[in-house]
Amino acid sequence: MIREEEVTPKFTFKFLLVGDSNVGKTSLVHRFCRDDFDECMTSTISVEFMTSILKIDQTPIKLQIWDTAGQEEYKSLGKAYYRNAVGVLLCFSLTSQDSFSHIEEWYQDVRKLCNPNARIVLVGTKCDLVKEKKVADSEAKQFAQVHDIEYMETSSKTNTNVQDLFYTMTQDVLKLVLHGEIDCREPMQASVLNNKQTQPKRRFC
Template sequence: MSNFHGDFSQNIDYVFKIVLIGDSAVGKSQLLARFARNEFSLDSKATIGVEFQTRTLAIDHKTVKAQIWDTAGQERYRAVTSAYYRGAVGAMLVYDITKRQSFDHVVRWLEELRGHADKNIVIMLVGNKTDLGHLRNVPSEDAKEFAERENLYFMETSALESTNVEMAFNTLLTEIYRTVSKKALVANEAESGGNSALLKGSNIVVPSAEPLSGGSKYSCCSSS
């Protein structure tokens, strides 16, 4: 998959809203800054409220604009919940590999996500801060097992060293594209077939997206 920074002369084919969730200080804003602007700030401040960044890239010869939303992990900002998740087609659930508590809280974040987001949302579990491997408190195996059990994609990253950040976002966006394009295909076939039950708005079952070639759905990408 090729991807580009900068403007595209052609029209945008898709806009995908992605939400970043997880405890505060796990590196959500740094992952976003690294992907959207290739920046990293050592003196990053806590996010206040909600903000988003965009980046345009090409997937399967289509122009996709990723609109990535970031919010504070602190409880006092959680009032924005329903509006934050509305329209999201993908989520990155982030924890800090050096903070066991941030991983233990993933269950609660996933519960909130599934309570507010679309049931077809594509979710990736991300263990950030692999540059602090000597302080690791969450074994990769624990996260892999959890991801497998919950049917999530999984990857470990370092926003500081720019390890797997691009790959994590690209994997998530590619799977969203596959899910959305399959959904559109099913809808088009139903319409052209004149199936009145489907045209009345009955639920259309979307086949689950296949994992990218070269690894399992929950495989962890090595940061070595």
Template sequence: MSSDPYEEECDYLFKAVLIGDAAVGKSNLLSRFAGDDFRLDSKPTIGVEFAYRNVKIGDKLIKAQIWDTAGQERFRAITSSYYRGALGALLVYDITRRATFDSIKRWLREIREFGKSDMVVVLVGNKSDLGRSREVSEEEGRNLAEIEDLFFMETSALQNFHVEEAFLHMVTRIYEITMQKNLEAKEIESTVPTLPAGKEMININIDQVTATKQSTCCLN
């Protein structure tokens, strides 16, 4: 087996996206989670980039594929297509810029338009290390998350505060939903009647049979 952790055979591959306005710290959050890296001179994301991180949940190995989408308006049309297949999202705002918090509901509308109905969304108030410049209180973030039925956490990519926890909560919740769906599918499968080998089940549409009888009677 390869020593490269990214080459390990995984049990599940989960795609998730990082979304939010430009310069809220999405790229550095991903750098912290994927490689414990932080760059003060981080450049704006152009289009979309992604990184992997393997996560162990119980005896299962999950490969989390996290897409870092551009927050600039001119890239919105491009990034909307990247919701396809995404099972989770970290929705990020900057606690020192209220405008980025005010944009959250717009981003949520986009998630609900393009994303899966059961997508796991974690609301993240980033840059908690800049508390003196805070424009959005932690209570405001928590209240919005409660109203919108989201998980909430404040983070600092610079100090590596709660970054791991935010991503792991999302991945773990995706895993739980996936397991529940698998269980429900097995339960449905177990209720389907089985026939002896060589036998075939033929479904008859009762409405069609009735209609045929009626039309035949009318010919007499």
């Protein structure tokens, strides 16, 4: 990880996390950007984002990682933030069959609202909770195969596959940008979001 003041990024990639509430999207972002984990992580209200800089093949890239609310009442609001996303993490909890059953709906939203060439990865969170697992590997892998996307299991608590997930997605998006398959325009500026970025959150333990 590189500090933002140390380098001028060549590209800015907007990554979006979508999925039901309480599947661990916020924990995933915090683990990657800050390398921390909180058992009582708050549930996002509306939309917020964090930033990080990676260097891929000597190319510095700034990531804007957008964490969207999964609650039904905020779903329509979040759709405006799909614009200019070049990477999407389609998240469900391995401990919740309901969250997995809603993945098809989230996937269709992504396909309707995002760049058609945006990189999509199906992410099964909380893989450390083996005894509480409700979603079979075969189910998740079949969904990924049918929709021609990658699948990865992660744990923010144990930091399993979190770094690999973001590095791999960044590498893949960079290839698409360099090949002209994605127009990497500047994502929405933070100044536009001042009223939404710091919305209060709901806390769960």
